[in-house]
Amino acid sequence: MNEQVRIQLEDVSYTYEEAPSPALSHATAQIREGEFVAVLGHNGSGKSTLAKLLNALYLPSEGRILVCGYDTAKDEFVWEIRRRAGMIFQNPDNQIVATIVKEDVAFGLENLGVPTEEMLPRVESALAAVHMSKFADSAPHMLSGGQKQRVAIAGILAMEPSVLIADEATAMLDPSGRQEVLETVRTLNRQKGITVVWITHFMEEAAQADRILVVSDGQIVSEGTPREIFDDVEKMRDLHLDVPRMTSLAAELRAQGMPLREGILTVEELVEEVRRLCPSKSAI
Amino acid sequence: MSIEVRHLTHTYGEGSAISTVALDDVSFAIEPGEFIGIVGHTGSGKSTLVQHLNGLLKPTSGQVLVDGQDLNGEGVNRRALRQRIGLVFQYPEYQLFEETVAKDIAFGPKNQGLSSEEIDRRVRKAMDSVHLDYAKYAEQSPFELSGGQMRRVAIAGVLAMEPEVLILDEPTAGLDPRGRDRILSMLEELRAKDHTTILMVSHSMEDMARLATRLLVISEGKLVADGSPREVFARRDLMTSIGLDIPESAKLCAALRAAGYDLPADLYRPEELKEQLLRLWKEASAC
Amino acid sequence: MLTNITMGQYYPVDSPIHRLDPRVKLVLTIAFIVAVFLVHTLLGYALILGFVYLVSRLAKIPFKMLIKGIKPLRMILILTFLLNLFFTAGETVLVEFWIIRITREALRQAVFYSLRLIFLVIGTSVLTLTTSPVALSDAIELLLGPLKKIHFPAHELAMMMTIALRFIPTLLDETDKIMKAQMARGADFESGNLISRAKSMVPLLVPLFVSAFRRAGDLAMAMESRCYHGGEGRTRFRVLKVTKNDYLACAAMAGLIALIILEGIFLT
DSSP states (O other): OOTTEEEEEEEEEEOOTTOSSOSEEEEEEEEETTOEEEEEEOTTSSHHHHHHHHTTSSOOSEEEEEETTEETTOGGGHHHHHHHEEEEOSOGGGGOOSSSHHHHHHHHHHHHTOOHHHHHHHHHHHHHHTTOGGGTTSOGGGSOHHHHHHHHHHHHHTTOOSEEEEESTTTTSOHHHHHHHHHHHHHHHHHHOOEEEEEESOHHHHTTSSEEEEEETTEEEEEEOHHHHHHOHHHHHHTTOOOOHHHHHHHHHHHTTOOOOSOOOSHHHHHHHHHHHOOOTTTO | OOEEEEEEEEEETTTSTTOEEEEEEEEEEEOTTOEEEEEEOTTSSHHHHHHHHTTSSOOSEEEEEETTEETTSTTOOHHHHHHHEEEEOSSGGGGOOSSSHHHHHHHHHHHTTOOHHHHHHHHHHHHHHTTOOHHHHTTSOGGGSOHHHHHHHHHHHHHTTOOSEEEEESTTTTOOHHHHHHHHHHHHHHHHHHOOEEEEEOSOHHHHHHHOSEEEEEETTEEEEEEOHHHHHHOHHHHHHTTOOOOHHHHHHHHHHHTTOOOOTTOOSHHHHHHHHHHHHHHHHHO | OHHHHHTTTOOOOOOHHHHSOHHHHHHHHHHHHHHHHHOOSHHHHHHHHHHHHHHHHHTTOOHHHHHHHHGGGHHHHHHHHHHHHHHOOOSSEEEEETTEEEEHHHHHHHHHHHHHHHHHHHHHHHHHHHSOHHHHHHHHHHHHGGGGGGTOOHHHHHHHHHHHHHHHHHHHHHHHHHHHHHHHTTOOSSSSOHHHHHHHTHHHHHHHHHHHHHHHHHHHHHHHHTTOOOSTTOOOSSOOOOOHHHHHHHHHHHHHHHHHHHHHHHOO
């Protein structure tokens, strides 16, 4: 298979025990190295199931998943997959194990059997990468939600993964915490080339991804760049998903005959279009 | 019912080395029928304020007056007053405990000592208010519901006490857009139908722009702005200086004005911007 | 304060005693308990007292704090003293009054048993005051390590202790929140008789248990996803090292025990 492909879903279905219908059905997708892919969908759409499948926490009922080339269904690859594709979860409190930040970051390394003398430098550089070095000796319960999530990310980073899966990692945070966590992950994506699978129901976050997979009722219903996805305002509305305020405003204006270009996401882009269409006297 | 907060100050761990001032000389009055949005950073003192309004905390100094009566005064029946002011905490679904949805919602009215007919009437009405079908859900276990439904059960549990003032601490936190819209439209209805006064703490300026008739902005324990959303969102510098956002539409308004367009300074609703942009476009294409 | 609870009794200052290897401290505490049981004379107790005083000075623990540890035990202490005083057989009668008869031997035994109890508490207090719970769970895991051969779950035990310590503050926070939320719904946790008060705890305890189980489920998944698979093949981030001071401490304890034994032989 192609070296560049980090995650490959081949016609994957998953049904929970005793559930009448599959939580995920016939999903096929590819995520390439260095991509930042958002999986956007409602609670119960199947997006969290997808996350757990990628980490071999669940095994597909049908189809096949390859993570970094390893088949998740094969027992012997489980630890390799989890080391290479680290995952952070929704509730910041429920994923920190140790009572001191740096010890929690080392937790994964201890599990992997990394020699003690190698741990400290790896823990320190992981904490530095998420800007949490000064909290190395703090107790986790004294940190804010955003800081706890960054500690969780450091715990994954210390294992030197090539993929980071975030399963609604910002759903329980306030706006500044959300920003801080997303910013951290985007930097890791750009600077270290870590492939990111960002599972969320916040359109603002999905809008910052390279590519979006929209999940609804267990199916991947659309796929494309944020501009392509959000421009279909009607479809997003049918799926009860938000679109950026400026995109929906532009769509309404277009419906009234104003010839705005497609794919507007931000305030700046809309202002630019307004300047093109209505050069005001004082603005010229 | 009117609530007046006078020079309210609250210090946690007073006298100890780690004492922190959570609220610092806050004063305002709430009139019946208002929809008040309380905005501020995490740790700004919002949650402390909200708990004072329900008498769950005692002021270090200052007063909370309910219909002129001091909530913490001598001989005041705090439990009785508390029942007239409903408080929905953050992630309220974590307080559910009964075997069935109906029993859980009945917990508040039962504590009020109401007759079983009255309790039954209130449970039905509260479920109706949160759009949960009585026939379908009343006898279900609340723990088998979806997250959004659990939250609505928890809110119904407070509504069943028929409070005159309803306070909600981030009622949409953690919900997806569909769950969020359900809660918000439910609150709109509640205010229109039952004339309930509503106070809502939220981080979402878009939600505030849609619902609030008045905003209280809190920063570092102080009330730094108190006014209509139009007034508050026009004070962009103040908002950014304390790390708060303003609605996208208000940003667009500011950006267009900065680009030299002739617009009123205080627009913040998407509809208003749409109108203005169409006007600009028509003026431009006319000449 | 919440922070105090996770720290247990830990008195966070830096001292030579604090810096000792927790394994050594644990073993020495056991040795100290043995020493206390070896004592049979008042002079022996004076030796023990002197030793405790020295250690507490070295550890920078105010003597007051050690005494505080005894307080909760005062009923048991009084009871021990009185029972021994009245019910120990003896010959030399000191006081005789109605059915009460106090002998010299009984008085001696009452005093000794009480002192023994006091020093047991003080000895363990020194350990918990100078060793954080985390270090203590480490020490227990390592000391019990050899028992893994007979399938004793030393690692699991220590992991459980760590997780419990990690989640105590979280659950306390949660208790406070749920309690307030139920109070806002008119719940009354304070008044009423014992039965109605126990009943009023249901709205608090059920959500708390539900939440604890949910957290446990989440945590198990997070740990698995971070490659946790039990103690096998696991390395340690925190390593404990025995230093010169640890040897010194062992020598001091050996000295104390030797003195007590010698004093017991020659002075009785």
